Amino acid sequence: MHVAYVVKRYPRYSETFIVNEILAHEAAGMRVRIYALLPPQDSHFQDIISQVKAPVCYLSAKAERATPFWELQKRAAAIYPSSWQVLSQHQDASAREITQALELALHIHKHQIDHLHAHFATTSTTVTNIAAQICQIPFSFTAHAKDIFHQDNDYNLVKKKFSSAQFAVTVSDYNVDYLINELEIEPSKLVRIYNGLDLNQFPFSPYNNRPPHIIAVGRLVEKKGFSDLIHACALLKQRGTIFHCDIIGEGDQKRQLADLIQNYDLGSCVQLIGPLPQAQVKKRICESAMFVAPCVIGTDNNQDGLPTVLVESMALGTPCISTDVTGIPEVIEHNKTGLMCEQHSPEELAAAISQLLSSPEQAEKYAQNARMQIEQRFNIHSNTEILRKQFLKFQ
Structure with a gap:
C-alpha cells in the first residue's frame, strides 16, 4: 500500500507525533510520501526527522496567475474528467487550496498512491478531500485539538470534512465524546488512536x-x-x-x-x-x-x-x-x-x-x-x- 501524508507544514518542531507515526509505518514496510502545503518556519527541528525515508514534496504555496492555473486545471481534467464537477462542489476552498489539490491529484496519478491521510481538520484536510474526490481514492484525517475546539472554526465546514472522509482518527476518548455530542459526528466515522511513541x-x-x-x-x-x-x-x-x-x-x-x-x-x-x-x-x-x-x-x-x-x-x-x-x-x-x-x-x-x-x-x-x-x-x-x-x- 502506498499512502500519502498531507500536512500544513513539514517539518514542524511541535509535531513529533506525525514523524513518529510515519517512521512506524516505514518500519512496518508501508510506502509513504509526504506533501506539505507550506515550508517550515521553525528555527529548531527534532533529531528524528533525519530518520524519515519518505520523499517530501512542497505543493505551490501561492495560487498561480490565471493562465498557469487554467493549464493546471486542464492537465488534471485530461486525466480525471470529473475534476470540473468536483471543483464545483468546493466553492468555499481558497484559490491556493484548489491549486494544491490539483497538483496533489497529478502526484497521486504519477506515483500510484492508494490512500491519502491528512493531519488536522484544517486546510490540509481540505486539500486532501478535494484531491481524493478528483482521483476517486479514499482519504482520512486525524483531528487533534485546535482544529476541532477553537471558537473561530467554521463548524459546518469541519462537519463536512468528517462526512466526506472514509474515516477520521482522533487522539482521545474525550475528543470522541466531544465530536459525537457537540458536533454530531457519526460515531461510525471515528476511530480513537492515541499518539504513540517508539519506546x-x-x-x-x-x-x-x-x-x-x-x-x-x-x-x-x-x-x-x-x-x-x-x-x-x-x-x-x-x-x-x-x-x-x-x-x-x-x-x-x-x-x-x-x-x-x-x-x-x-x-x-x-x-x-x-x-x-x-x-x-x-x-x-x-x-x-x-x-x-x-x-x-x-x-x-x-x-x-x-x-x-x-x-x-x-x-x-x-x-x-x-x-x-x-x-x-x-x-x-x-x-x-x-x-x-x-x-x-x-x-x-x-x-x-x-x-x-x-x-x-x-x-x-x-x-x-x-x-x-x-x-x-x-x-x-x-x-x-x-x-x-x-x-x-x-x-
Missing part, C-alpha cells in the same frame, strides 16, 4: 537522587497554562521551598510570561529556555524531579487533546503533574500514575509540586506505574498497526 527511543530512567528541578515543555500559548505554573512557583518561593523551574518552548506569550517572572522576582529560580532539540529536551526531562503540564481550556476554547510531551515524560520515568482537562485524565490517574490538579489553580499546583519534592519514594512509584501504562496504551507500533488496518479496509 526504544524513550528508555525508562530510574528516579535516583534527582535535584529539585521542575521542567515544563510546550508552546508559550494560553492553553499550556504556564502563567499558572509561574504563579505556583511564586507561592513556593514565598514558602521557602528550594527549587528551580525551566520552561522550554517558544510562542506568543513569551513577553507576558517573562514579565510575570520579573514581577514575582523569580529570575533566580524560573527561566524561559526557548526551543531545544529533542535530544536535549529528553535529557533535561530525565534529570528533573518532575514534569508539569498545567494545561487549561483557553478563553477562545482552544485546548490540548492530549499533550505528546506529557506521554514522553511519563515514558522516560519522570513523575508528572497535570490538570483535569480534555484527554489528560486518560493518561494520568491521580495518585497512581501522577498527580492531577484542577485547571487555573496555582495553589493546587504548588501543593502537588511540594508533595513530589518531599516524597521521592512516592514520586518514584508514580513514575514506575506511568511507564507501565505508556507501554500498554501508547506504543507507536501497536497504534499505527490499528491505523494501517483502517487504511486497508477501504482498498
Whole structure:
C-alpha cells in the first residue's frame, strides 16, 4: 500500500507525533510520501526527522496567475474528467487550496498512491478531500485539538470534512465524546488512536537522587497554562521551598510570561529556555524531579487533546503533574500514575509540586506505574498497526 501524508507544514518542531507515526509505518514496510502545503518556519527541528525515508514534496504555496492555473486545471481534467464537477462542489476552498489539490491529484496519478491521510481538520484536510474526490481514492484525517475546539472554526465546514472522509482518527476518548455530542459526528466515522511513541527511543530512567528541578515543555500559548505554573512557583518561593523551574518552548506569550517572572522576582529560580532539540529536551526531562503540564481550556476554547510531551515524560520515568482537562485524565490517574490538579489553580499546583519534592519514594512509584501504562496504551507500533488496518479496509 502506498499512502500519502498531507500536512500544513513539514517539518514542524511541535509535531513529533506525525514523524513518529510515519517512521512506524516505514518500519512496518508501508510506502509513504509526504506533501506539505507550506515550508517550515521553525528555527529548531527534532533529531528524528533525519530518520524519515519518505520523499517530501512542497505543493505551490501561492495560487498561480490565471493562465498557469487554467493549464493546471486542464492537465488534471485530461486525466480525471470529473475534476470540473468536483471543483464545483468546493466553492468555499481558497484559490491556493484548489491549486494544491490539483497538483496533489497529478502526484497521486504519477506515483500510484492508494490512500491519502491528512493531519488536522484544517486546510490540509481540505486539500486532501478535494484531491481524493478528483482521483476517486479514499482519504482520512486525524483531528487533534485546535482544529476541532477553537471558537473561530467554521463548524459546518469541519462537519463536512468528517462526512466526506472514509474515516477520521482522533487522539482521545474525550475528543470522541466531544465530536459525537457537540458536533454530531457519526460515531461510525471515528476511530480513537492515541499518539504513540517508539519506546526504544524513550528508555525508562530510574528516579535516583534527582535535584529539585521542575521542567515544563510546550508552546508559550494560553492553553499550556504556564502563567499558572509561574504563579505556583511564586507561592513556593514565598514558602521557602528550594527549587528551580525551566520552561522550554517558544510562542506568543513569551513577553507576558517573562514579565510575570520579573514581577514575582523569580529570575533566580524560573527561566524561559526557548526551543531545544529533542535530544536535549529528553535529557533535561530525565534529570528533573518532575514534569508539569498545567494545561487549561483557553478563553477562545482552544485546548490540548492530549499533550505528546506529557506521554514522553511519563515514558522516560519522570513523575508528572497535570490538570483535569480534555484527554489528560486518560493518561494520568491521580495518585497512581501522577498527580492531577484542577485547571487555573496555582495553589493546587504548588501543593502537588511540594508533595513530589518531599516524597521521592512516592514520586518514584508514580513514575514506575506511568511507564507501565505508556507501554500498554501508547506504543507507536501497536497504534499505527490499528491505523494501517483502517487504511486497508477501504482498498
